[in-house]
Amino acid sequence: xxxxxxxxxxxxxxxxxxxxxxxxxxxxxxxxxxxxxxxxxxxxxxxxxxxxxxxxxxxxxxxxxxxxxxxxxxxxxxxxxxxxxxxxxxxxxxxxxxxxxxxxxxx
Amino acid sequence: xxxxxxxxxxxxxxxxxxxxxxxxxxxxxxxxxxxxxxxxxxxxxxxxxxxxxxxxxxxxxxxxxxxxxxxxxxxxxxxxxxxxxxxxxxxxxxxxxxxxxxxxxxxxxxxxxxxxxxxxxxxxxxxxxxxxxxxxxxxxxxxxxxxxxxxxxxxxxxxxxxxxxxxxxxxxxxxxxxxxxxxxxxxxxxxxxxx
Numbered sequence: 524x525x526x527x528x529x530x531x532x533x534x535x536x537x538x539x540x541x542x543x544x545x546x547x548x549x550x551x552x553x554x555x556x557x558x559x560x561x562x563x564x565x566x567x568x569x570x571x572x573x574x575x576x577x578x579x580x581x582x583x584x585x586x587x588x589x590x591x592x593x594x595x596x597x598x599x600x601x602x603x604x605x606x607x608x609x610x611x612x613x614x615x616x617x618x619x620x621x622x623x624x625x626x627x628x629x630x
Numbered sequence: 631x632x633x634x635x636x637x638x639x640x641x642x643x644x645x646x647x648x649x650x651x652x653x654x655x656x657x658x659x660x661x662x663x664x665x666x667x668x669x670x671x672x673x674x675x676x677x678x679x680x681x682x683x684x685x686x687x688x689x690x691x692x693x694x695x696x697x698x699x700x701x702x703x704x705x706x707x708x709x710x711x712x713x714x715x716x717x718x719x720x721x722x723x724x725x726x727x728x729x730x731x732x733x734x735x736x737x738x739x740x741x742x743x744x745x746x747x748x749x750x751x752x753x754x755x756x757x758x759x760x761x762x763x764x765x766x767x768x769x770x771x772x773x774x775x776x777x778x779x780x781x782x783x784x785x786x787x788x789x790x791x792x793x794x795x796x797x798x799x800x801x802x803x804x805x806x807x808x809x810x811x812x813x814x815x816x817x818x819x820x821x822x823x824x825x
Binding site: 563566573594595598599602607612613624 | 639647652661664665668669672676728732735736740742743746751754768777793796800804807
């Protein structure tokens with residue numbers, strides 16, 4: 524119960540700050556259920572593989588089954604994939620290693 | 631003895647050169663500076679090789695050296711980063727677990743497909759403009775796959791600080807990429823998006 528009221532406070536604050544006047548326009552995910560609220564608060568820990576004290580299976584099941592939360596997960600995954608893709612192409616110039624080996628010989 | 635040292639260094643440390651280079655590139659933002667930093671890092675590491683505990687995370691150890699060298703250089707004025715107020719309680723959008731940017735695009739691009747259409751250079755540029763604290767956390771986690779504990783040890787801050795930096799760094803980055811996508815017409819500006 525305490526956990527739920529804490530979540531309610533967190534989400535209540537966020538809602539009134541961020542989306543107050545816009546609510547009811549239809550597309551916002553209001554994260555109505557306590558399960559959604561809990562799941563989304565764990566989203567980064569979940570994607571980072573850092574959940575503690577919570578069943579990863581349970582969180583995963585929620586994200587996969589919840590029509591509201593699923594796109595939220597996909598959004599974060601798409602963001603991370605873009606970062607990885609952008610950095611993947613970056614390799615040092617081939618001469619760096621040979622140069623380094625030369626320097627180490629003198630060191 | 632010296633040959634042993636050299637051999638073990640080349641065997642354990644050198645394979646991480648590409649990773650150290652990628653990290654150095656994100657720290658310095660320039661290929662020539664990154665190469666210099668990589669060289670300095672490995673030279674320093676080689677000289678301190680007897681301080682390295684075999685079997686521990688060699689990559690983290692190299693990254694620590696790399697970052698410390700970079701920060702020292704930066705102090706000498708080579709690069710000026712925005713100073714981040716660590717305990718700033720409210721970034722744009724607050725600390726709501728519901729990503730406000732996601733809420734803003736949920737009507738048009740709920741799964742964030744626009745991220746995939748942003749060219750690599752722009753993504754890297756956006757990473758490079760993050761303040762160093764955020765940039766390091768995001769790079770180590772999202773690009774290098776390090777755990778919160780590993781990052782905390784490397785940067786010498788508590789895990790909670792790592793999480794907070796990741797949270798804020800990622801949201802800033804997403805906002806920058808979103809703005810780029812809108813500017814280039816990849817994504818329609820959402821009139822209901824809130825500042």
